[in-house]
Amino acid sequence: MAKVIVVTSGKGGVGKTTTSASFSSGLAMRGNRTVVIDFDVGLRNLDLIMGCERRVVYDIINVINGEVSLKQALIKDKNCDNLYILPASQTRDKDALNLEGVERILDELKESFDFIVCDSPAGIESGAFTAMYFADEALVVTNPEVSSVRDSDRILGILAAKSKRAVEGLEPVKEHLLVTRYDPKRVNTGAMLSVVDIQEILRIPLLGVIPESASVLQASNAGTPAIHLDKSDVAEAYRDVVGRFMGEDLPMRFISEKAGFFKRLLGGH
Amino acid sequence: MREEPVFKIKTGSLSVLQLHILTTNLSDLKRELSVRLAQTPDFFVSTPIVLELSGIAELEQGLDFVNLVAFMQSHGMCAAGIVGGSVGQREDAIQAGLGIFPDVVVRNPMRRATDDPFSVTGAYVAVAPVAAPLQPELPGFETPAVSQVSSVSAKPMPTMVIDKPVRTGQRIYAEGANLVVLAIVNAGAELIADGDIHVYAPMRGKAIAGAQGNEAARIFVNSMEPELLSIAGCFKVFEDGVPENVSAKPACVHLDGSRLVIQPLNY
Numbered sequence: 001m002a003k004v005i006v007v008t009s010g011k012g013g014v015g016k017t018t019t020s021a022s023f024s025s026g027l028a029m030r031g032n033r034t035v036v037i038d039f040d041v042g043l044r045n046l047d048l049i050m051g052c053e054r055r056v057v058y059d060i061i062n063v064i065n066g067e068v069s070l071k072q073a074l075i076k077d078k079n080c081d082n083l084y085i086l087p088a089s090q091t092r093d094k095d096a097l098n099l100e101g102v103e104r105i106l107d108e109l110k111e112s113f114d115f116i117v118c119d120s121p122a123g124i125e126s127g128a129f130t131a132m133y134f135a136d137e138a139l140v141v142t143n144p145e146v147s148s149v150r151d152s153d154r155i156l157g158i159l160a161a162k163s164k165r166a167v168e169g170l171e172p173v174k175e176h177l178l179v180t181r182y183d184p185k186r187v188n189t190g191a192m193l194s195v196v197d198i199q200e201i202l203r204i205p206l207l208g209v210i211p212e213s214a215s216v217l218q219a220s221n222a223g224t225p226a227i228h229l230d231k232s233d234v235a236e237a238y239r240d241v242v243g244r245f246m247g248e249d250l251p252m253r254f255i256s257e258k259a260g261f262f263k264r265l266l267g268g269h
Numbered sequence: 270m271r272e273e274p275v276f277k278i279k280t281g282s283l284s285v286l287q288l289h290i291l292t293t294n295l296s297d298l299k300r301e302l303s304v305r306l307a308q309t310p311d312f313f314v315s316t317p318i319v320l321e322l323s324g325i326a327e328l329e330q331g332l333d334f335v336n337l338v339a340f341m342q343s344h345g346m347c348a349a350g351i352v353g354g355s356v357g358q359r360e361d362a363i364q365a366g367l368g369i370f371p372d373v374v375v376r377n378p379m380r381r382a383t384d385d386p387f388s389v390t391g392a393y394v395a396v397a398p399v400a401a402p403l404q405p406e407l408p409g410f411e412t413p414a415v416s417q418v419s420s421v422s423a424k425p426m427p428t429m430v431i432d433k434p435v436r437t438g439q440r441i442y443a444e445g446a447n448l449v450v451l452a453i454v455n456a457g458a459e460l461i462a463d464g465d466i467h468v469y470a471p472m473r474g475k476a477i478a479g480a481q482g483n484e485a486a487r488i489f490v491n492s493m494e495p496e497l498l499s500i501a502g503c504f505k506v507f508e509d510g511v512p513e514n515v516s517a518k519p520a521c522v523h524l525d526g527s528r529l530v531i532q533p534l535n536y
Contacts, residue, residue, distance in 0.1 A: 150437055153437040154438045156434070157439045160434075203453055
């Protein structure tokens with residue numbers, strides 16, 4: 001059965017789209033038939049990060065309105081054979097995304113894909129709500145700072161109360177914490193929250209930590225998901241995330257500046 | 270063709286005059302009422318009045334409601350029913366054809382606890398319980414203050430149990446109940462209960478116990494890290510942090526007059 005995974009955060013600029021691009025690429029690289037949907041109608045970015053912006057002809061709103069078939073709107077990824085992108089509309093407003101239409105699209109996608117990754121817009125308005133409503137699992141992307149953690153907490157509350165699974169009393173949405181832009185050096189000086197601090201507040205299982213890196217910006221500008229970068233901490237961290245998501249037991253990397261740091265984190269208060 | 274309904278049943282919140290009865294001696298009551306009514310003869314004409322009996326609920330004697338109602342009618346007053354009173358008094362009232370109102374509880378206006386730093390520095394002016402007076406300053410005419418609370422706390426309350434995290438932006442209201450939370454309560458979350466609140470995890474949000482005015486309500490917390498604590502409308506915020514002796518420790522909160530007392534739970 002196909003799984004719907006929402007990548008969400010509440011706060012903007014924390015790395016949702018970067019994560020959606022790399023996570024969906026990672027799933028596809030492991031042979032899973034994967035589609036990634038941009039729900040940020042009006043501010044579409046996913047196609048830029050995936051490097052397919054020049055191939056966007058139709059978008060999700062065209063499909064919802066029945067103007068084109070899903071097949072016509074899906075764009076095949078340039079790096080992975082098993083990956084397709086359903087772009088958002090640049091010109092419509094968010095109200096064009098309705099739950100019935102989205103459900104119809106998801107049901108159709110479920111027939112031919114293993115994973116459907118939904119890249120949520122920031123905020124808690126209708127766009128974010130629509131992106132998360134049908135989710136089976138959620139990747140909650142958080143930066144190591146208090147406002148981002150607070151917004152993630154809010155999103156987790158909404159997932160637990162207003163998602164389809166919550167409303168219909170099904171098994172709750174499975175939550176995963178993904179900490180991005182993590183800089184152990186600044187955590188050590190107290191300028192950033194530690195992974196332990198974040199987990200203490202959010203209390204959901206940690207799926208991975210993506211280190212802060214200049215290469216993410218370069219990858220975005222080049223239209224290549226960060227997971228494809230050579231010799232990059234970020235790429236390896238995202239591959240670990242995908243591995244853990246698929247059930248592998250991998251040690252957390254990139255969370256310490258030097259040996260003994262984690263011990264100090266757990267010990268000190 | 271569909272017929273229009275000929276009636277509808279709806280609930281409504283109306284303010285009514287309450288006559289607080291403080292004696293079961295009918296002749297005393299009638300005499301003093303006559304004196305009082307002579308001052309404003311037309312004031313009560315066609316006004317429904319609820320007889321408030323909490324002042325005589327503890328007394329053994331009954332009250333001759335038939336006699337009292339007749340007396341009131343002769344002065345243009347219309348007895349609508351009773352509120353409070355003992356079981357026997359309630360039965361007497363039913364016999365006399367009076368309605369029984371459920372115990373009325375007035376929600377307390379929020380006020381700062383007197384031990385809160387702001388009330389000490391005078392940065393905040395304490396708000397007295399206010400209720401719009403129906404008739405200004407007449408002798409023997411009291412504006413409804415916050416009372417009748419003891420009758421609410423006397424009844425055992427059911428308990429609402431929450432076993433999932435209460436997160437930013439979420440509000441849980443245990444109406445007419447105690448609230449037990451078995452998971453974390455994060456900053457920006459709100460717990461409200463008419464009874465007690467128990468949190469067996471860190472409590473980082475707001476906890477509002479005795480929301481309907483129950484001053485005997487308490488708050489029990491496994492790790493005290495709140496944004497706000499309130500009992501029966503008396504609240505306290507923690508701008509300068511939670512007191513060292515209870516911060517992030519097990520603690521209990523109760524109301525002492527208008528002072529919120531936070532005590533460590535030592536065991």
